[in-house]
Amino acid sequence: xxxFVLSLLILLGAAFAPAFAQDLxxxxxxxxxEFAQNNTRFVLYHEFGHLVISQFGLPILGxxxxxADNIASVILLSERDEEFDNILFDAxxxxxxxxxSNTEDFEEADFYDSHSLDIxxxxxxxxxxAGQSIETFGEFAAEYGLDEDRIDLCAVDYxxxxxxxxxxxxxxxxxxxxxxxxxxxxxxxxxxxxELSATLVKNSGMxxxxxxxxxxxxxEETVFRATSCDEANAYYDPEVPEIVMCYELTDLFLDLxxxxxxxxx
Numbered sequence: 001x002x003x004f005v006l007s008l009l010i011l012l013g014a015a016f017a018p019a020f021a022q023d024l025x026x027x028x029x030x031x032x033x034e035f036a037q038n039n040t041r042f043v044l045y046h047e048f049g050h051l052v053i054s055q056f057g058l059p060i061l062g063x064x065x066x067x068a069d070n071i072a073s074v075i076l077l078s079e080r081d082e083e084f085d086n087i088l089f090d091a092x093x094x095x096x097x098x099x100x101s102n103t104e105d106f107e108e109a110d111f112y113d114s115h116s117l118d119i120x121x122x123x124x125x126x127x128x129x130a131g132q133s134i135e136t137f138g139e140f141a142a143e144y145g146l147d148e149d150r151i152d153l154c155a156v157d158y159x160x161x162x163x164x165x166x167x168x169x170x171x172x173x174x175x176x177x178x179x180x181x182x183x184x185x186x187x188x189x190x191x192x193x194x195e196l197s198a199t200l201v202k203n204s205g206m207x208x209x210x211x212x213x214x215x216x217x218x219x220e221e222t223v224f225r226a227t228s229c230d231e232a233n234a235y236y237d238p239e240v241p242e243i244v245m246c247y248e249l250t251d252l253f254l255d256l257x258x259x260x261x262x263x264x265x
Contacts, residue, residue, distance in 0.1 A: 131158030
């Protein structure tokens with residue numbers, strides 16, 4: 001995949017090509033691609049959180065956006081696997097980079113938005129990681145400045161989340177396993193600007209991974225769609241129903257990590 005995408009960058013002459021082809025080392029290139037794919041994967045699981053809340057009627061107290069983040073985190077952490085851990089490392093860093101890249105002053109609307117602030121989303125992921133395993137994630141949490149008292153409370157937070165997810169899974173999701181639908185995957189043709197990100201999304205296998213994890217489980221016929229949207233976005237549409245992953249979102253994550261990598265030099 002690496003050589004193919006690098007060649008594609010050069011041929012496209014896209015906005016990312018100079019940074020990849022001229023300014024990044026091979027290792028930095030690999031880091032940037034993995035970061036963009038992992039952040040996109042976390043957002044996919046976040047949107048799946050919205051899907052299960054909607055289709056299974058999961059009871060939610062608090063903001064649904066926070067609940068969707070927590071569902072994504074607990075599913076990934078439950079794997080206890082390095083590949084899925086790396087998704088969370090990158091997702092926490094992704095929200096952090098998104099926060100520091102925003103140079104505009106906060107407005108009142110930012111504080112009552114349906115989404116928590118990017119920096120809060122970052123720290124929540126870090127907290128749940130440390131709460132699940134201080135041995136695995138303690139150093140990462142320390143890099144984010146979490147003190148011992150907060151990490152102790154993070155363990156309580158994660159235990160509550162894990163127990164809640166187990167109850168929800170048993171009560172709402174597992175009874176229908178094997179009796180429901182498997183999501184259909186659709187990759188729409190990209191435009192000239194999104195050809196690279198479309199390649200990264202498709203080659204990652206992220207939608208197939210999620211599809212198989214919950215095969216024959218969904219109450220409704222559902223589509224996982226990757227497409228060009230003219231904006232960096234992702235969403236669950238309950239009317240179709242479908243999860244829509246915009247190729248431009250992966251472009252955004254590439255932008256963030258390339259800027260960060262080059263700023264460190």
